[in-house]
Amino acid sequence: MARKNLIEISSADESPNPVSAVRPLSGFVAPATRSAPIGGITKTLGHITQRVERAQDIEKQLAEGQMIVELDPTLVDGSFISDRFAIDPVDLADLVGQIREHGQQVPILVRPHPKSNGRYQVAYGHRRLAAIKEIGIKVRAVIRELSDDQLVVSQGQENNTRTNLSYIERAVFAVRLEDLSFSRDVIMAALNVDKAALSKMISVVRQMPMGLIHAIGAAPEVGRRRWMEFAEKLPMAKIDISALLESLSADNSSDQRFQEAFDAINTRPAKAMEAQARSWAPMDKSVSVTVKTGEKKATVSLGSANGPRFAEYIAGRLDELYEGFLKSTTETTGD
Incomplete structure:
Protein backbone atom coordinates (compact mmCIF):
# COMPACT_ATOMS: atom_id res chain seq x y z
CA MET A 1 0.00 0.00 0.00
CA ALA A 2 2.79 2.38 0.72
CA ARG A 3 4.34 1.79 -2.69
CA LYS A 4 1.01 2.27 -4.39
CA ASN A 5 0.50 5.47 -2.48
CA LEU A 6 3.84 6.81 -3.64
CA ILE A 7 3.07 6.02 -7.22
CA GLU A 8 -0.29 7.78 -7.04
CA ILE A 9 1.23 10.86 -5.46
CA SER A 10 4.00 10.92 -8.04
CA SER A 11 1.62 10.61 -10.93
CA ALA A 12 -0.69 13.26 -9.49
CA ASP A 13 2.08 15.82 -9.12
CA GLU A 14 3.32 16.36 -12.74
CA SER A 15 5.19 19.58 -12.09
CA PRO A 16 8.92 19.32 -11.31
CA ASN A 17 10.09 19.82 -7.78
CA PRO A 18 11.28 23.34 -7.01
CA VAL A 19 14.98 23.89 -6.94
CA SER A 20 14.92 24.47 -3.17
CA ALA A 21 13.47 20.98 -2.61
CA VAL A 22 16.11 19.27 -4.71
CA ARG A 23 19.18 17.98 -2.94
CA PRO A 24 22.13 20.05 -4.09
CA LEU A 25 25.13 18.53 -5.70
CA SER A 26 28.34 18.52 -3.77
CA GLY A 27 30.10 21.88 -4.03
CA PHE A 28 27.18 23.58 -5.79
CA VAL A 29 24.88 26.07 -4.10
CA ALA A 30 21.75 26.74 -6.10
CA PRO A 31 20.51 30.31 -6.39
CA ALA A 32 17.49 31.27 -4.35
CA THR A 33 15.44 31.95 -7.53
CA ARG A 34 15.98 31.68 -11.25
CA SER A 35 13.12 33.85 -12.47
CA ALA A 36 14.48 37.32 -11.60
CA PRO A 37 17.74 37.26 -13.64
CA ILE A 38 16.03 35.81 -16.71
CA GLY A 39 13.25 38.39 -16.48
CA GLY A 40 15.78 41.23 -16.14
CA ILE A 41 17.76 40.11 -19.17
CA THR A 42 14.58 39.73 -21.19
CA LYS A 43 13.47 43.20 -20.17
CA THR A 44 16.85 44.72 -21.08
CA LEU A 45 16.89 42.97 -24.43
CA GLY A 46 13.37 44.25 -25.05
CA HIS A 47 14.50 47.82 -24.38
CA ILE A 48 17.46 47.42 -26.72
CA THR A 49 15.21 46.03 -29.42
CA GLN A 50 12.82 48.94 -29.02
CA ARG A 51 15.68 51.43 -29.28
CA VAL A 52 17.02 49.79 -32.41
CA GLU A 53 13.58 49.75 -33.97
CA ARG A 54 13.07 53.38 -32.99
CA ALA A 55 16.43 54.36 -34.49
CA GLN A 56 15.59 52.48 -37.67
CA ASN A 164 5.10 83.52 -57.26
CA LEU A 165 8.21 84.02 -59.34
CA SER A 166 7.72 86.49 -62.17
CA TYR A 167 7.50 85.34 -65.77
CA ILE A 168 11.02 86.43 -66.66
CA GLU A 169 12.51 84.82 -63.52
CA ARG A 170 10.89 81.51 -64.45
CA ALA A 171 12.07 81.88 -68.05
CA VAL A 172 15.66 82.55 -66.97
CA PHE A 173 15.44 79.59 -64.57
CA ALA A 174 14.43 77.40 -67.52
CA VAL A 175 17.40 78.60 -69.58
CA ARG A 176 19.80 78.01 -66.68
CA LEU A 177 18.52 74.46 -66.33
CA GLU A 178 18.88 73.87 -70.06
CA ASP A 179 22.43 75.24 -69.99
CA LEU A 180 23.18 72.69 -67.25
CA SER A 181 21.96 69.93 -69.59
CA PHE A 182 18.74 69.11 -67.75
CA SER A 183 16.19 67.48 -70.02
CA ARG A 184 13.13 69.34 -71.23
CA ASP A 185 10.95 66.84 -69.33
CA VAL A 186 12.63 67.76 -66.04
CA ILE A 187 12.35 71.49 -66.80
CA MET A 188 8.67 71.16 -67.69
CA ALA A 189 8.04 69.30 -64.43
CA ALA A 190 9.93 71.91 -62.42
CA LEU A 191 8.00 74.81 -63.94
CA ASN A 192 4.71 72.97 -64.40
CA VAL A 193 4.40 74.04 -68.05
CA ASP A 194 3.86 72.20 -71.32
CA LYS A 195 6.32 71.89 -74.17
CA ALA A 196 5.01 74.87 -76.16
CA ALA A 197 5.05 77.23 -73.17
CA LEU A 198 8.58 76.16 -72.25
CA SER A 199 9.82 76.77 -75.81
CA LYS A 200 8.42 80.30 -75.73
CA MET A 201 10.01 81.02 -72.36
CA ILE A 202 13.41 79.87 -73.54
CA SER A 203 13.02 81.78 -76.83
CA VAL A 204 12.29 85.04 -75.00
CA VAL A 205 15.49 84.81 -72.96
CA ARG A 206 17.65 83.68 -75.89
CA GLN A 207 16.66 86.76 -77.94
CA MET A 208 17.77 89.23 -75.28
CA PRO A 209 21.11 90.11 -73.66
CA MET A 210 21.16 88.64 -70.15
CA GLY A 211 22.66 91.89 -68.86
CA LEU A 212 19.59 93.79 -70.04
CA ILE A 213 17.23 91.30 -68.39
CA HIS A 214 18.99 91.65 -65.04
CA ALA A 215 19.18 95.44 -65.39
CA ILE A 216 15.40 95.51 -65.81
CA GLY A 217 14.83 93.04 -62.99
CA ALA A 218 12.05 90.65 -62.08
CA ALA A 219 9.24 93.01 -63.19
CA PRO A 220 6.54 91.05 -61.31
CA GLU A 221 3.67 92.88 -62.98
CA VAL A 222 4.90 92.21 -66.52
CA GLY A 223 3.49 89.06 -68.06
CA ARG A 224 4.32 86.68 -70.86
CA ARG A 225 2.88 88.66 -73.76
CA ARG A 226 4.74 91.89 -73.07
CA TRP A 227 8.05 90.09 -72.59
CA MET A 228 7.46 88.22 -75.84
CA GLU A 229 6.71 91.48 -77.66
CA PHE A 230 9.81 93.09 -76.16
CA ALA A 231 12.01 90.18 -77.25
CA GLU A 232 10.61 90.25 -80.80
CA LYS A 233 11.07 94.01 -81.26
CA LEU A 234 14.49 94.37 -79.65
CA PRO A 235 16.58 92.96 -82.55
CA MET A 236 14.67 95.07 -85.09
CA ALA A 237 15.08 98.27 -83.09
CA LYS A 238 18.85 98.30 -83.74
CA ILE A 239 19.31 100.15 -80.49
CA ASP A 240 22.58 100.68 -78.65
CA ILE A 241 22.26 98.26 -75.73
CA SER A 242 24.97 100.02 -73.71
CA ALA A 243 23.14 103.33 -74.06
CA LEU A 244 19.87 101.62 -73.13
CA LEU A 245 21.41 100.14 -69.98
CA GLU A 246 22.73 103.55 -68.93
CA SER A 247 19.32 105.12 -69.47
CA LEU A 248 17.53 102.77 -67.05
CA SER A 249 17.00 104.41 -63.69
CA ALA A 250 18.09 102.42 -60.64
CA ASP A 251 15.66 104.48 -58.54
CA ASN A 252 12.65 103.11 -60.41
CA SER A 253 10.99 99.77 -59.74
CA SER A 254 11.74 96.87 -62.06
CA ASP A 255 8.29 97.25 -63.63
CA GLN A 256 9.08 100.88 -64.40
CA ARG A 257 12.47 99.95 -65.85
CA PHE A 258 10.76 97.46 -68.15
CA GLN A 259 8.48 100.26 -69.38
CA GLU A 260 11.49 102.54 -69.92
CA ALA A 261 13.23 99.90 -72.03
CA PHE A 262 10.01 99.04 -73.87
CA ASP A 263 9.40 102.70 -74.74
CA ALA A 264 13.01 103.12 -75.89
CA ILE A 265 12.80 100.34 -78.49
CA ASN A 266 9.39 101.55 -79.69
CA THR A 267 10.38 105.22 -80.09
CA ARG A 268 11.89 105.67 -83.50
CA PRO A 269 14.41 108.50 -83.83
CA ALA A 270 13.30 111.42 -86.00
CA LYS A 271 14.19 110.82 -89.60
CA ALA A 272 16.97 112.93 -90.97
CA MET A 273 15.74 115.54 -93.38
CA GLU A 274 15.74 114.04 -96.81
CA ALA A 275 18.01 115.82 -99.26
CA GLN A 276 16.06 118.25 -101.40
CA ALA A 277 17.38 119.40 -104.76
CA ARG A 278 16.72 122.72 -106.49
CA SER A 279 17.93 123.68 -109.94
CA TRP A 280 18.36 127.08 -111.57
CA ALA A 281 19.51 128.25 -115.00
CA PRO A 282 19.44 131.62 -116.88
CA MET A 283 17.48 132.12 -120.08
CA ASP A 284 20.52 131.45 -122.23
CA LYS A 285 21.27 128.20 -120.38
CA SER A 286 24.94 129.14 -120.13
CA VAL A 287 25.01 128.24 -116.44
CA SER A 288 23.24 125.45 -114.54
CA VAL A 289 23.05 125.56 -110.73
CA THR A 290 21.94 122.61 -108.60
CA VAL A 291 21.52 122.99 -104.84
CA LYS A 292 21.01 119.95 -102.58
CA THR A 293 20.12 120.61 -98.94
CA GLY A 294 19.96 118.25 -96.01
CA GLU A 295 19.61 118.63 -92.25
CA LYS A 296 23.20 119.80 -91.73
CA LYS A 297 24.73 119.85 -95.16
CA ALA A 298 24.14 121.55 -98.53
CA THR A 299 25.88 121.09 -101.88
CA VAL A 300 25.99 123.63 -104.73
CA SER A 301 27.01 122.43 -108.18
CA LEU A 302 27.60 124.72 -111.18
CA GLY A 303 27.77 123.51 -114.77
CA SER A 304 27.39 124.43 -118.41
CA ALA A 305 29.66 126.81 -120.31
CA ASN A 306 29.82 129.60 -117.77
CA GLY A 307 29.59 127.35 -114.75
CA PRO A 308 33.26 127.44 -113.69
CA ARG A 309 33.57 131.22 -114.13
CA PHE A 310 30.33 131.84 -112.25
CA ALA A 311 31.61 129.68 -109.41
CA GLU A 312 34.76 131.86 -109.19
CA TYR A 313 32.60 134.96 -109.18
CA ILE A 314 30.56 133.64 -106.25
CA ALA A 315 33.65 132.54 -104.35
CA GLY A 316 35.09 136.07 -104.65
CA ARG A 317 32.02 137.62 -103.09
CA LEU A 318 31.32 135.16 -100.20
CA ASP A 319 31.79 137.85 -97.51
CA GLU A 320 29.35 140.15 -99.23
CA LEU A 321 26.87 137.33 -99.83
CA TYR A 322 27.05 136.14 -96.22
CA GLU A 323 26.47 139.63 -94.86
CA GLY A 324 23.44 139.89 -97.11
CA PHE A 325 22.26 136.54 -95.77
CA LEU A 326 22.58 137.69 -92.13
CA LYS A 327 20.78 140.92 -92.91
CA SER A 328 17.90 139.07 -94.55
CA THR A 329 17.65 136.73 -91.57
CA THR A 330 17.49 139.68 -89.12
CA GLU A 331 14.82 141.38 -91.13
CA THR A 332 12.76 138.20 -91.32
CA THR A 333 12.92 137.27 -87.65
CA GLY A 334 12.86 140.86 -86.31
CA ASP A 335 15.85 140.24 -83.97
Whole structure:
Protein backbone atom coordinates (compact mmCIF):
# COMPACT_ATOMS: atom_id res chain seq x y z
CA MET A 1 0.00 0.00 0.00
CA ALA A 2 2.79 2.38 0.72
CA ARG A 3 4.34 1.79 -2.69
CA LYS A 4 1.01 2.27 -4.39
CA ASN A 5 0.50 5.47 -2.48
CA LEU A 6 3.84 6.81 -3.64
CA ILE A 7 3.07 6.02 -7.22
CA GLU A 8 -0.29 7.78 -7.04
CA ILE A 9 1.23 10.86 -5.46
CA SER A 10 4.00 10.92 -8.04
CA SER A 11 1.62 10.61 -10.93
CA ALA A 12 -0.69 13.26 -9.49
CA ASP A 13 2.08 15.82 -9.12
CA GLU A 14 3.32 16.36 -12.74
CA SER A 15 5.19 19.58 -12.09
CA PRO A 16 8.92 19.32 -11.31
CA ASN A 17 10.09 19.82 -7.78
CA PRO A 18 11.28 23.34 -7.01
CA VAL A 19 14.98 23.89 -6.94
CA SER A 20 14.92 24.47 -3.17
CA ALA A 21 13.47 20.98 -2.61
CA VAL A 22 16.11 19.27 -4.71
CA ARG A 23 19.18 17.98 -2.94
CA PRO A 24 22.13 20.05 -4.09
CA LEU A 25 25.13 18.53 -5.70
CA SER A 26 28.34 18.52 -3.77
CA GLY A 27 30.10 21.88 -4.03
CA PHE A 28 27.18 23.58 -5.79
CA VAL A 29 24.88 26.07 -4.10
CA ALA A 30 21.75 26.74 -6.10
CA PRO A 31 20.51 30.31 -6.39
CA ALA A 32 17.49 31.27 -4.35
CA THR A 33 15.44 31.95 -7.53
CA ARG A 34 15.98 31.68 -11.25
CA SER A 35 13.12 33.85 -12.47
CA ALA A 36 14.48 37.32 -11.60
CA PRO A 37 17.74 37.26 -13.64
CA ILE A 38 16.03 35.81 -16.71
CA GLY A 39 13.25 38.39 -16.48
CA GLY A 40 15.78 41.23 -16.14
CA ILE A 41 17.76 40.11 -19.17
CA THR A 42 14.58 39.73 -21.19
CA LYS A 43 13.47 43.20 -20.17
CA THR A 44 16.85 44.72 -21.08
CA LEU A 45 16.89 42.97 -24.43
CA GLY A 46 13.37 44.25 -25.05
CA HIS A 47 14.50 47.82 -24.38
CA ILE A 48 17.46 47.42 -26.72
CA THR A 49 15.21 46.03 -29.42
CA GLN A 50 12.82 48.94 -29.02
CA ARG A 51 15.68 51.43 -29.28
CA VAL A 52 17.02 49.79 -32.41
CA GLU A 53 13.58 49.75 -33.97
CA ARG A 54 13.07 53.38 -32.99
CA ALA A 55 16.43 54.36 -34.49
CA GLN A 56 15.59 52.48 -37.67
CA ASP A 57 12.21 54.21 -37.77
CA ILE A 58 13.86 57.61 -37.34
CA GLU A 59 16.36 56.83 -40.12
CA LYS A 60 13.52 55.73 -42.37
CA GLN A 61 11.52 58.87 -41.67
CA LEU A 62 14.55 61.05 -42.30
CA ALA A 63 15.29 59.23 -45.55
CA GLU A 64 11.69 59.63 -46.65
CA GLY A 65 11.58 63.24 -45.51
CA GLN A 66 8.85 62.61 -42.95
CA MET A 67 10.65 64.06 -39.94
CA ILE A 68 11.38 67.71 -39.17
CA VAL A 69 14.75 68.43 -37.57
CA GLU A 70 16.47 71.59 -36.40
CA LEU A 71 19.73 72.52 -38.14
CA ASP A 72 22.38 75.15 -37.64
CA PRO A 73 21.62 77.54 -40.56
CA THR A 74 25.32 78.17 -41.11
CA LEU A 75 25.59 74.54 -42.26
CA VAL A 76 22.96 75.03 -44.96
CA ASP A 77 23.99 76.23 -48.43
CA GLY A 78 21.79 77.49 -51.23
CA SER A 79 20.77 75.44 -54.22
CA PHE A 80 23.33 74.92 -56.97
CA ILE A 81 21.01 76.90 -59.27
CA SER A 82 19.15 80.12 -58.53
CA ASP A 83 15.51 80.51 -59.50
CA ARG A 84 15.09 84.18 -58.60
CA PHE A 85 17.08 87.33 -59.31
CA ALA A 86 17.19 88.59 -55.71
CA ILE A 87 15.28 88.47 -52.44
CA ASP A 88 13.26 91.64 -52.06
CA PRO A 89 14.47 93.40 -48.87
CA VAL A 90 10.95 94.55 -47.98
CA ASP A 91 9.55 91.03 -48.34
CA LEU A 92 12.47 89.65 -46.31
CA ALA A 93 11.86 92.15 -43.51
CA ASP A 94 8.19 91.14 -43.39
CA LEU A 95 9.14 87.47 -43.22
CA VAL A 96 11.62 88.14 -40.41
CA GLY A 97 8.85 89.84 -38.44
CA GLN A 98 6.44 86.95 -39.00
CA ILE A 99 8.96 84.32 -37.87
CA ARG A 100 9.93 86.35 -34.80
CA GLU A 101 6.28 86.56 -33.79
CA HIS A 102 4.93 83.15 -34.77
CA GLY A 103 8.01 80.98 -35.32
CA GLN A 104 8.90 79.10 -38.48
CA GLN A 105 5.62 77.50 -39.49
CA VAL A 106 6.81 75.81 -42.71
CA PRO A 107 10.07 73.80 -42.78
CA ILE A 108 12.55 74.09 -45.60
CA LEU A 109 13.61 71.10 -47.70
CA VAL A 110 17.29 70.20 -47.80
CA ARG A 111 19.46 67.35 -48.93
CA PRO A 112 22.87 66.22 -47.65
CA HIS A 113 25.39 68.29 -49.55
CA PRO A 114 26.74 66.18 -52.42
CA LYS A 115 30.25 67.64 -52.11
CA SER A 116 30.65 68.80 -48.50
CA ASN A 117 30.30 66.22 -45.74
CA GLY A 118 28.29 67.48 -42.79
CA ARG A 119 26.63 70.27 -44.76
CA TYR A 120 23.26 70.56 -46.46
CA GLN A 121 21.90 72.09 -49.66
CA VAL A 122 18.51 73.80 -49.98
CA ALA A 123 15.93 72.52 -52.43
CA TYR A 124 13.41 75.16 -51.41
CA GLY A 125 13.02 77.68 -48.63
CA HIS A 126 15.77 80.18 -49.48
CA ARG A 127 13.74 83.14 -48.18
CA ARG A 128 12.96 81.36 -44.92
CA LEU A 129 16.63 80.40 -44.52
CA ALA A 130 17.74 84.01 -45.13
CA ALA A 131 15.23 85.28 -42.55
CA ILE A 132 16.30 82.72 -39.95
CA LYS A 133 19.98 83.51 -40.49
CA GLU A 134 19.13 87.15 -39.80
CA ILE A 135 17.25 86.22 -36.63
CA GLY A 136 19.99 83.83 -35.48
CA ILE A 137 17.98 80.75 -34.58
CA LYS A 138 17.99 77.15 -35.81
CA VAL A 139 16.14 76.36 -38.98
CA ARG A 140 13.44 73.69 -39.09
CA ALA A 141 14.09 71.42 -42.05
CA VAL A 142 13.15 68.19 -43.72
CA ILE A 143 16.18 66.22 -44.87
CA ARG A 144 15.71 64.07 -47.93
CA GLU A 145 18.07 62.26 -50.28
CA LEU A 146 17.54 63.98 -53.63
CA SER A 147 19.17 63.65 -57.02
CA ASP A 148 19.86 66.83 -58.99
CA ASP A 149 16.73 66.20 -61.08
CA GLN A 150 14.61 65.70 -57.97
CA LEU A 151 16.04 68.82 -56.34
CA VAL A 152 15.24 71.16 -59.25
CA VAL A 153 11.75 69.69 -59.65
CA SER A 154 11.08 70.17 -55.92
CA GLN A 155 12.58 73.65 -56.06
CA GLY A 156 10.56 74.70 -59.08
CA GLN A 157 7.25 73.23 -57.95
CA GLU A 158 7.46 74.71 -54.45
CA ASN A 159 8.27 78.16 -55.81
CA ASN A 160 5.44 77.92 -58.32
CA THR A 161 2.96 77.47 -55.48
CA ARG A 162 4.47 79.71 -52.78
CA THR A 163 6.74 82.49 -53.99
CA ASN A 164 5.10 83.52 -57.26
CA LEU A 165 8.21 84.02 -59.34
CA SER A 166 7.72 86.49 -62.17
CA TYR A 167 7.50 85.34 -65.77
CA ILE A 168 11.02 86.43 -66.66
CA GLU A 169 12.51 84.82 -63.52
CA ARG A 170 10.89 81.51 -64.45
CA ALA A 171 12.07 81.88 -68.05
CA VAL A 172 15.66 82.55 -66.97
CA PHE A 173 15.44 79.59 -64.57
CA ALA A 174 14.43 77.40 -67.52
CA VAL A 175 17.40 78.60 -69.58
CA ARG A 176 19.80 78.01 -66.68
CA LEU A 177 18.52 74.46 -66.33
CA GLU A 178 18.88 73.87 -70.06
CA ASP A 179 22.43 75.24 -69.99
CA LEU A 180 23.18 72.69 -67.25
CA SER A 181 21.96 69.93 -69.59
CA PHE A 182 18.74 69.11 -67.75
CA SER A 183 16.19 67.48 -70.02
CA ARG A 184 13.13 69.34 -71.23
CA ASP A 185 10.95 66.84 -69.33
CA VAL A 186 12.63 67.76 -66.04
CA ILE A 187 12.35 71.49 -66.80
CA MET A 188 8.67 71.16 -67.69
CA ALA A 189 8.04 69.30 -64.43
CA ALA A 190 9.93 71.91 -62.42
CA LEU A 191 8.00 74.81 -63.94
CA ASN A 192 4.71 72.97 -64.40
CA VAL A 193 4.40 74.04 -68.05
CA ASP A 194 3.86 72.20 -71.32
CA LYS A 195 6.32 71.89 -74.17
CA ALA A 196 5.01 74.87 -76.16
CA ALA A 197 5.05 77.23 -73.17
CA LEU A 198 8.58 76.16 -72.25
CA SER A 199 9.82 76.77 -75.81
CA LYS A 200 8.42 80.30 -75.73
CA MET A 201 10.01 81.02 -72.36
CA ILE A 202 13.41 79.87 -73.54
CA SER A 203 13.02 81.78 -76.83
CA VAL A 204 12.29 85.04 -75.00
CA VAL A 205 15.49 84.81 -72.96
CA ARG A 206 17.65 83.68 -75.89
CA GLN A 207 16.66 86.76 -77.94
CA MET A 208 17.77 89.23 -75.28
CA PRO A 209 21.11 90.11 -73.66
CA MET A 210 21.16 88.64 -70.15
CA GLY A 211 22.66 91.89 -68.86
CA LEU A 212 19.59 93.79 -70.04
CA ILE A 213 17.23 91.30 -68.39
CA HIS A 214 18.99 91.65 -65.04
CA ALA A 215 19.18 95.44 -65.39
CA ILE A 216 15.40 95.51 -65.81
CA GLY A 217 14.83 93.04 -62.99
CA ALA A 218 12.05 90.65 -62.08
CA ALA A 219 9.24 93.01 -63.19
CA PRO A 220 6.54 91.05 -61.31
CA GLU A 221 3.67 92.88 -62.98
CA VAL A 222 4.90 92.21 -66.52
CA GLY A 223 3.49 89.06 -68.06
CA ARG A 224 4.32 86.68 -70.86
CA ARG A 225 2.88 88.66 -73.76
CA ARG A 226 4.74 91.89 -73.07
CA TRP A 227 8.05 90.09 -72.59
CA MET A 228 7.46 88.22 -75.84
CA GLU A 229 6.71 91.48 -77.66
CA PHE A 230 9.81 93.09 -76.16
CA ALA A 231 12.01 90.18 -77.25
CA GLU A 232 10.61 90.25 -80.80
CA LYS A 233 11.07 94.01 -81.26
CA LEU A 234 14.49 94.37 -79.65
CA PRO A 235 16.58 92.96 -82.55
CA MET A 236 14.67 95.07 -85.09
CA ALA A 237 15.08 98.27 -83.09
CA LYS A 238 18.85 98.30 -83.74
CA ILE A 239 19.31 100.15 -80.49
CA ASP A 240 22.58 100.68 -78.65
CA ILE A 241 22.26 98.26 -75.73
CA SER A 242 24.97 100.02 -73.71
CA ALA A 243 23.14 103.33 -74.06
CA LEU A 244 19.87 101.62 -73.13
CA LEU A 245 21.41 100.14 -69.98
CA GLU A 246 22.73 103.55 -68.93
CA SER A 247 19.32 105.12 -69.47
CA LEU A 248 17.53 102.77 -67.05
CA SER A 249 17.00 104.41 -63.69
CA ALA A 250 18.09 102.42 -60.64
CA ASP A 251 15.66 104.48 -58.54
CA ASN A 252 12.65 103.11 -60.41
CA SER A 253 10.99 99.77 -59.74
CA SER A 254 11.74 96.87 -62.06
CA ASP A 255 8.29 97.25 -63.63
CA GLN A 256 9.08 100.88 -64.40
CA ARG A 257 12.47 99.95 -65.85
CA PHE A 258 10.76 97.46 -68.15
CA GLN A 259 8.48 100.26 -69.38
CA GLU A 260 11.49 102.54 -69.92
CA ALA A 261 13.23 99.90 -72.03
CA PHE A 262 10.01 99.04 -73.87
CA ASP A 263 9.40 102.70 -74.74
CA ALA A 264 13.01 103.12 -75.89
CA ILE A 265 12.80 100.34 -78.49
CA ASN A 266 9.39 101.55 -79.69
CA THR A 267 10.38 105.22 -80.09
CA ARG A 268 11.89 105.67 -83.50
CA PRO A 269 14.41 108.50 -83.83
CA ALA A 270 13.30 111.42 -86.00
CA LYS A 271 14.19 110.82 -89.60
CA ALA A 272 16.97 112.93 -90.97
CA MET A 273 15.74 115.54 -93.38
CA GLU A 274 15.74 114.04 -96.81
CA ALA A 275 18.01 115.82 -99.26
CA GLN A 276 16.06 118.25 -101.40
CA ALA A 277 17.38 119.40 -104.76
CA ARG A 278 16.72 122.72 -106.49
CA SER A 279 17.93 123.68 -109.94
CA TRP A 280 18.36 127.08 -111.57
CA ALA A 281 19.51 128.25 -115.00
CA PRO A 282 19.44 131.62 -116.88
CA MET A 283 17.48 132.12 -120.08
CA ASP A 284 20.52 131.45 -122.23
CA LYS A 285 21.27 128.20 -120.38
CA SER A 286 24.94 129.14 -120.13
CA VAL A 287 25.01 128.24 -116.44
CA SER A 288 23.24 125.45 -114.54
CA VAL A 289 23.05 125.56 -110.73
CA THR A 290 21.94 122.61 -108.60
CA VAL A 291 21.52 122.99 -104.84
CA LYS A 292 21.01 119.95 -102.58
CA THR A 293 20.12 120.61 -98.94
CA GLY A 294 19.96 118.25 -96.01
CA GLU A 295 19.61 118.63 -92.25
CA LYS A 296 23.20 119.80 -91.73
CA LYS A 297 24.73 119.85 -95.16
CA ALA A 298 24.14 121.55 -98.53
CA THR A 299 25.88 121.09 -101.88
CA VAL A 300 25.99 123.63 -104.73
CA SER A 301 27.01 122.43 -108.18
CA LEU A 302 27.60 124.72 -111.18
CA GLY A 303 27.77 123.51 -114.77
CA SER A 304 27.39 124.43 -118.41
CA ALA A 305 29.66 126.81 -120.31
CA ASN A 306 29.82 129.60 -117.77
CA GLY A 307 29.59 127.35 -114.75
CA PRO A 308 33.26 127.44 -113.69
CA ARG A 309 33.57 131.22 -114.13
CA PHE A 310 30.33 131.84 -112.25
CA ALA A 311 31.61 129.68 -109.41
CA GLU A 312 34.76 131.86 -109.19
CA TYR A 313 32.60 134.96 -109.18
CA ILE A 314 30.56 133.64 -106.25
CA ALA A 315 33.65 132.54 -104.35
CA GLY A 316 35.09 136.07 -104.65
CA ARG A 317 32.02 137.62 -103.09
CA LEU A 318 31.32 135.16 -100.20
CA ASP A 319 31.79 137.85 -97.51
CA GLU A 320 29.35 140.15 -99.23
CA LEU A 321 26.87 137.33 -99.83
CA TYR A 322 27.05 136.14 -96.22
CA GLU A 323 26.47 139.63 -94.86
CA GLY A 324 23.44 139.89 -97.11
CA PHE A 325 22.26 136.54 -95.77
CA LEU A 326 22.58 137.69 -92.13
CA LYS A 327 20.78 140.92 -92.91
CA SER A 328 17.90 139.07 -94.55
CA THR A 329 17.65 136.73 -91.57
CA THR A 330 17.49 139.68 -89.12
CA GLU A 331 14.82 141.38 -91.13
CA THR A 332 12.76 138.20 -91.32
CA THR A 333 12.92 137.27 -87.65
CA GLY A 334 12.86 140.86 -86.31
CA ASP A 335 15.85 140.24 -83.97
